[in-house]
Amino acid sequence: MSELSLHTLQQQMINYLIDDELTITHQVEEHGGISRDARLHIYKNAYQMRLKETIDNDHEQLGIYLGDDLFDQMVDGYIKAYPSNNTSLRNFADALPEFLANHAPFNGYPLISELAHFERLLMVAFDAADTERFTRELLIEIPHEQWPTLVFRFHPSLQICHFNFNTVETWQALKQEKAPQPATKIANTWLLWRNKQRLTQFRSISQVEFSLLEMILKGSDFSSLCDYLLTQNLEEDVSQVALNYLLAWIDDGILANR
Numbered sequence: 001m002s003e004l005s006l007h008t009l010q011q012q013m014i015n016y017l018i019d020d021e022l023t024i025t026h027q028v029e030e031h032g033g034i035s036r037d038a039r040l041h042i043y044k045n046a047y048q049m050r051l052k053e054t055i056d057n058d059h060e061q062l063g064i065y066l067g068d069d070l071f072d073q074m075v076d077g078y079i080k081a082y083p084s085n086n087t088s089l090r091n092f093a094d095a096l097p098e099f100l101a102n103h104a105p106f107n108g109y110p111l112i113s114e115l116a117h118f119e120r121l122l123m124v125a126f127d128a129a130d131t132e133r134f135t136r137e138l139l140i141e142i143p144h145e146q147w148p149t150l151v152f153r154f155h156p157s158l159q160i161c162h163f164n165f166n167t168v169e170t171w172q173a174l175k176q177e178k179a180p181q182p183a184t185k186i187a188n189t190w191l192l193w194r195n196k197q198r199l200t201q202f203r204s205i206s207q208v209e210f211s212l213l214e215m216i217l218k219g220s221d222f223s224s225l226c227d228y229l230l231t232q233n234l235e236e237d238v239s240q241v242a243l244n245y246l247l248a249w250i251d252d253g254i255l256a257n258r
Helices: 006-019 023-027 036-058 060-066 068-081 096-102 110-127 136-140 144-149 167-175 207-217 222-230 238-252
Strands: 159-165 185-194 200-205
Touching: 036 060, 036 068, 036 110, 060 068, 060 110, 060 167, 068 096, 096 110, 110 159, 110 167, 110 185, 110 200, 136 238, 144 222, 159 167, 159 207, 185 207, 200 207, 207 222, 207 238, 222 238
Parallel strands: none
Antiparallel strands: 159 185, 185 200
16 A cells, blocks of 8 residues: 555545545555455445434424435435535535525425525524623613614524525424425515523514614614604504514513623
């Protein structure tokens, strides 16, 4: 066996695992009656099973929705299209929603891609960094004259997503071991975050609330939020409506301490 650098050997092994390139074969010794090809094949099977296990763990409800055969087809296609390029498997399936949206037969059923996207957002929310949350007590301490210029920021776990189908409802049914309703085209927006108990939480939001959240993300102050609400022809007092949203966000734990 010729002597090669560790980096070269590693690259040859990667090329075999991903592209079936056989250059590494001559660097493997036969031992215990097992041929080089057999030893490499065992290693490759173990490698692919680990990747499949990662997707299975990250997308449990998607796997249930697809069933074993389609799930295996998805995994095989994804591994070929998006081979792992990082020593950590945490982000290995990040491109899975994109894969499902662009490859047959999955792209014929858009809810499948959305379901994968929702499960990845749940992971992002759960794994996000933590920070001190804004509280009602802190809000009370703010002088009245400073309210118009108040600018808020969100907890790092906050995620906002749009779906075109009953995707979240499908996920919830699968999670509860119930048969989901047929895919239905329903445009909706959802808020996801990790709550104070470190549990992932989500809820649907209206267009008005979405617009307010978008404004906060762009740095708008409290007076700007009230100005926006004035354009919505609300029957309630605009300042009170804005305060109600603010208190709900505080109670949900999605606002970070300024």
